[in-house]
Amino acid sequence: xxxxxxxxxxxxxxxxxxxxxxxxxxxxxxxxxxxxxxxxxxxxxxxxxxxxxxxxxxxxxxxxxxxxxxxxxxxxxxxxxxxxxxxxxxxxxxxxxxxxxxxxxxxxxxxxxxxxxxxxxxxxxxxxxxxxxxxxxxxxxxxxxxxxxxxxxxxxxxxxxxxxxxxxxxxxxxxxxxxxx
Numbered sequence: 688x689x690x691x692x693x694x695x696x697x698x699x700x701x702x703x704x705x706x707x708x709x710x711x712x713x714x715x716x717x718x719x720x721x722x723x724x725x726x727x728x729x730x731x732x733x734x735x736x737x738x739x740x741x742x743x744x745x746x747x748x749x750x751x752x753x754x755x756x757x758x759x760x761x762x763x764x765x766x767x768x769x770x771x772x773x774x775x776x777x778x779x780x781x782x783x784x785x786x787x788x789x790x791x792x793x794x795x796x797x798x799x800x801x802x803x804x805x806x807x808x809x810x811x812x813x814x815x816x817x818x819x820x821x822x823x824x825x826x827x828x829x830x831x832x833x834x835x836x837x838x839x840x841x842x843x844x845x846x847x848x849x850x851x852x853x854x855x856x857x858x859x860x861x862x863x864x865x866x867x868x
Contacts, residue, residue, distance in 0.1 A: 696721070699751075709732060792804055
């Protein structure tokens with residue numbers, strides 16, 4: 688259970704960055720790249736020589752400029768999450784292992800690998816479409832792809848914080864419920 692436990696990773700400025708696995712978090716602390724802010728009581732990681740308390744929240748010791756990295760790489764998980772893990776041609780729901788990413792305008796025709804040109808597709812639909820556009824393949828998209836937005840990670844973190852109340856203050860959610868009501 689400790690190996691799959693998630694840990695909230697904060698930038699040096701306490702800005703939420705992402706979720707990392709417990710072993711990754713312990714490694715970052717061990718290498719002095721991060722410091723532990725909250726301990727996940729009752730969870731430990733063991734090696735032949737050491738026992739490590741699993742942190743719940745860690746903070747990087749050096750600031751990372753995430754804005755410059757944000758548009759650099761199109762993240763497969765972000766596309767799948769944006770499309771709700773559904774094939775955008777037939778509507779089949781699946782996991783990250785069942786689904787692929789499809790270029791709307793094929794790369795062979797100059798289509799770029801950007802969020803606006805990528806959709807989630809099942810393997811069968813991706814093969815059937817081939818190097819054609821959806822119109823040429825007579826496979827209309829169920830939804831129009833939109834650019835990935837910054838709030839997607841925030842929504843994922845907010846969802847994870849439901850079961851981890853110690854994260855709420857780092858995600859600025861103490862008063863969120865009062866505002867939403």
